[in-house]
Amino acid sequence: MMNINLKSQKSPFQKLDGRSKLVALAVIFTLVLLFSHWAYILGLLVLVMLIWWVARLPFNMIRDLFKFFLVIAVVILVVQIFFYPGTTNLFRISNPIRVIGFSGYITLEGILFGIAMVLRLVVIMIVAPLLVMTTPLPDLMLALVKLKVPYRFAFIMTTALSLLPSIQNHAAIIQQAQLCRGITYDGAGKFFAKLRASVALMVPLILGTFRDSQTLEIAMSSRAFGAPIKRTFLLESHFGVADYLILVFAILLLVGGIYLRARGFGAY
Amino acid sequence: MTIPEQQPVQPAPQPAPRTYKARGRFFGMPIATLAIWASLYIASSAIPALPIPGMAGMITVNAIMTAISGMILGPAAAIANAAGGIVSMILFPYGFSAGPLGFLTVTLGGLVAGLLFANKWIPAAILELLIIGSWFINPQTWQTGMWMVPLPYTAIALLVIVIKPLRDWVRRSILTQHKVWMWPAVFLMCTVGHAAEFMTTNTMVNWMFHLSWQYWVPTLPYWIMIDTVVILASTIVGVGVLNGLKKARLPQFSDSLEK
Amino acid sequence: MAEENVLLCEQLSHIYANGVQALANINLSISQGEYVAFVGQNGSGKTTLVKHFNGLLKPTQGKVLVFGESTQDKKVSYLSRRVGYVFQNPDDMLFCSSVGEEIAYGPRMLGFDQGEIDTRVQKILTELDLESQREIHPFALSLGDRQRLAVACALSLDPQVFVFDEPTTGQDYFGGKSIMMLIDQLHAKGKTIIIISHDMPLVAEHAKRVVVLNKGQIALDGTPETVFSYTEKLRQLSLRSPQVTLLAQELGLRDRTLLRVPQIVQWLEAEYLPSPKRIQGGQV
Numbered sequence: 001m002m003n004i005n006l007k008s009q010k011s012p013f014q015k016l017d018g019r020s021k022l023v024a025l026a027v028i029f030t031l032v033l034l035f036s037h038w039a040y041i042l043g044l045l046v047l048v049m050l051i052w053w054v055a056r057l058p059f060n061m062i063r064d065l066f067k068f069f070l071v072i073a074v075v076i077l078v079v080q081i082f083f084y085p086g087t088t089n090l091f092r093i094s095n096p097i098r099v100i101g102f103s104g105y106i107t108l109e110g111i112l113f114g115i116a117m118v119l120r121l122v123v124i125m126i127v128a129p130l131l132v133m134t135t136p137l138p139d140l141m142l143a144l145v146k147l148k149v150p151y152r153f154a155f156i157m158t159t160a161l162s163l164l165p166s167i168q169n170h171a172a173i174i175q176q177a178q179l180c181r182g183i184t185y186d187g188a189g190k191f192f193a194k195l196r197a198s199v200a201l202m203v204p205l206i207l208g209t210f211r212d213s214q215t216l217e218i219a220m221s222s223r224a225f226g227a228p229i230k231r232t233f234l235l236e237s238h239f240g241v242a243d244y245l246i247l248v249f250a251i252l253l254l255v256g257g258i259y260l261r262a263r264g265f266g267a268y
Numbered sequence: 269m270t271i272p273e274q275q276p277v278q279p280a281p282q283p284a285p286r287t288y289k290a291r292g293r294f295f296g297m298p299i300a301t302l303a304i305w306a307s308l309y310i311a312s313s314a315i316p317a318l319p320i321p322g323m324a325g326m327i328t329v330n331a332i333m334t335a336i337s338g339m340i341l342g343p344a345a346a347i348a349n350a351a352g353g354i355v356s357m358i359l360f361p362y363g364f365s366a367g368p369l370g371f372l373t374v375t376l377g378g379l380v381a382g383l384l385f386a387n388k389w390i391p392a393a394i395l396e397l398l399i400i401g402s403w404f405i406n407p408q409t410w411q412t413g414m415w416m417v418p419l420p421y422t423a424i425a426l427l428v429i430v431i432k433p434l435r436d437w438v439r440r441s442i443l444t445q446h447k448v449w450m451w452p453a454v455f456l457m458c459t460v461g462h463a464a465e466f467m468t469t470n471t472m473v474n475w476m477f478h479l480s481w482q483y484w485v486p487t488l489p490y491w492i493m494i495d496t497v498v499i500l501a502s503t504i505v506g507v508g509v510l511n512g513l514k515k516a517r518l519p520q521f522s523d524s525l526e527k
Numbered sequence: 528m529a530e531e532n533v534l535l536c537e538q539l540s541h542i543y544a545n546g547v548q549a550l551a552n553i554n555l556s557i558s559q560g561e562y563v564a565f566v567g568q569n570g571s572g573k574t575t576l577v578k579h580f581n582g583l584l585k586p587t588q589g590k591v592l593v594f595g596e597s598t599q600d601k602k603v604s605y606l607s608r609r610v611g612y613v614f615q616n617p618d619d620m621l622f623c624s625s626v627g628e629e630i631a632y633g634p635r636m637l638g639f640d641q642g643e644i645d646t647r648v649q650k651i652l653t654e655l656d657l658e659s660q661r662e663i664h665p666f667a668l669s670l671g672d673r674q675r676l677a678v679a680c681a682l683s684l685d686p687q688v689f690v691f692d693e694p695t696t697g698q699d700y701f702g703g704k705s706i707m708m709l710i711d712q713l714h715a716k717g718k719t720i721i722i723i724s725h726d727m728p729l730v731a732e733h734a735k736r737v738v739v740l741n742k743g744q745i746a747l748d749g750t751p752e753t754v755f756s757y758t759e760k761l762r763q764l765s766l767r768s769p770q771v772t773l774l775a776q777e778l779g780l781r782d783r784t785l786l787r788v789p790q791i792v793q794w795l796e797a798e799y800l801p802s803p804k805r806i807q808g809g810q811v
Contacts, residue, residue, distance in 0.1 A: 029368055033476060076477050083482045100482055101412070117477045124476070128368045132358040152299055156351040160306035167311045170619075176583050177620040179603040180612040181680055182636035195501050198315060198329050203508035203622040205311075206340075207666065209304050210518045211618075216300040511624055515666035 012242065013055035014134045018143025020243040020250075025131050027250040031257045032123045035266040038116035045123050048130065055134045065125055073118050080114030081106060137161060159216075167209055174204050295344040295386075296524035302348040305341060309333050309352025309374075313360045330356065334374045335462040335502035338381025339442060339454065339510060342521030343388070345378030369472060377465030384429055384460055385521065387439060392460075393429045399464055400426070403471045411481040417470060420492045421463040421499070428456050443522055445514060450507060458502040466495060531558045533688055533719050534580055534610075538589035541575055541743075549575040550743040552589070559687070562720045564734035564751075566727070568765040572743040573723045577690045580721065581610035594687075604637065611681030615693040617673040620680055621665040626657055629665055629676060633683045651679045655709065671702030678709060688719040695726060707733055728769040731755060731786035739764065756784040 013021070032044050052059070066073070083100075086107025096104040132140065141154045178200050260266055294302060312329040330352075337345035353371030376399065383392035400418050403409055409417070428434055434456075440446075441453035473479070513520045534557040541550040549572045557563055565573045578584040579591045582598045582605075591598045593609055614620055623629040630651055634644045652658045655675050660668060665676055674694065681689060691710060695703035711733060714720045724730050730737060730751065737754040739747040741764050747754045755761070755768040758776060767773075768784075775785040775794065785791050 079483045156303045159303035163307040174619045182633040202505045207512040213301045213304040515664040
């Protein structure tokens, strides 16, 4: 699980409005999918790393995240290096193997495209945590509501998050109860034992929490949830100068990116 | 001390039929229930079920949650899954290989199965066709053997949606909680939910990383195995939860279908 | 080591991962056939302590011996055949589709053969009066019956020691009474019983030994009569002796501690009414 207790740290990035951060990161995400040239993607990665640094997030978090994606990163790299239809042959490693579509050569394009795809994976992977680690959840929800996400949807998200500790606690108790009934969770590599254990966990967990949902519903109704009035918020967000700058920068980046791409740059 | 006599168990009185009003609900499901589901979804994203090498860092229990959500929440499952998916993608990103768009996959998983369960089969079929179609828009999928990728479960899901007798039988067996037929019916329903999820993931991953047929075709048997396991596990959980909800008289989508 | 010690804690301490010290240097031994109640205010460490008895928690310092074996390197599934644990909320334990399946689950997990499983399930169903509900879904049972079923699940592994965490919470009078009768029956069969409860009259009535915990340490340990005589000390720990005990104290009884209504009636009759029959006669 990732540590999200970084809200107390103050950095220029933390102080931005949730909306401008959301837009900026959405632009980066779009651009990284738009370009497929390694240099352009590397540029975006540097930009994201720079924000990561400005936001004073720990870099070892990127490493921890990457561990989960290491296998797929290797798979992507290998598939592209061997099978990308490149033209600049670097070295020959075998005869052509037609049945798997391998030309027998490792190509420069294959290596560069493989690198580009792995870099893209890294950017995609770290762009969302960047937003959440630096934005307290109420601010994020407010940003979503201000961006016209229906309030009821934002409410579901915030409520879900605030219920999470009690559900995880409940899950831990159920797991203990199951242990007392003879289930073993720690049979190393025992695939079906693990599966059975998660089934035995999910049924009582879902049913137990559904019981609680009735209480929550009453609590919501008794506090007039869904009354047809215009909502006001305790927290108010303010768009500052920095926010406008970020927004302008993001839009310029997006427009510039689309222009470059339309002119044929940044593709492979 | 005298020992109190055990009172004979009285059957509980039948609850008044539920009447659903629009306010505080999405598609007939109370918002509180959707929030609870979203929270369960987030919690389940933290439980690794199958730490396997592959597209996602690992398959977590949330795959089971997606597959069964449509039967329990109806079309509103899309909303609960989306809310849970967005938050869990951020907190536990290793269960999502499609990055920030990963929540779309679980949304579609809930939506297609939910629509089918609500007997709105036309939108379900359209969505399913869109999911399959978007796989083939990418020129990369015109390579050798790539047409096979959507076949195993997505095609079955499409058949369940469009063949009327099959669709009706699946829905009826689940709604009446038939002791035997409920199992294959729930299996097919989980297939619909899970297939919509993983096929969307496949399409997105393919667009993002341009993996060629040399990746997709040889790994296909492996994915069929993984998906079968997920669907089987979902079936067991799904039957358990549906039975339990009915026995404990807890809210579920099928309440709003009963006349 | 004495053989009759089924449970032995030696300088047991437990510090949770978040740094909270839940138990500090507990020394405790429980013998075969005892009926022990753990009481204390919330957060005093009761649940943490009893979770050490079947290995759900492992000591961070000191050790816990169950039938002479240290729990440190034992799995819960192994220890659950010696120490059964019934959770406060029965719903946390139940997930099968019928009462019979639910009882058979534990023995099946531990690899018993089918004949043995059937015999056990049948015996338990009869014992706990759940026979007629064998095919029923656990969630269709009343809370009291679900609690009995949770006990049945623990019973199916045939442990010598039973731990009950708040067995009567949420139950009405009859439900609570029936579960306590069940526990008393188990005790009468020679099982060692450990309960956690906030209900002092219940503790006074059923337990043969009371252990009061406070801030992770044992504050008092003795028979109910002894423990509940420390009215003032208990009050400092936010606990209250049963009202019967307090009444007797208010009425001036100093040399003994009374726990039950019949006791106080007996005492009052003996003290103030030399011949109670006469009064009865007078009333007629």
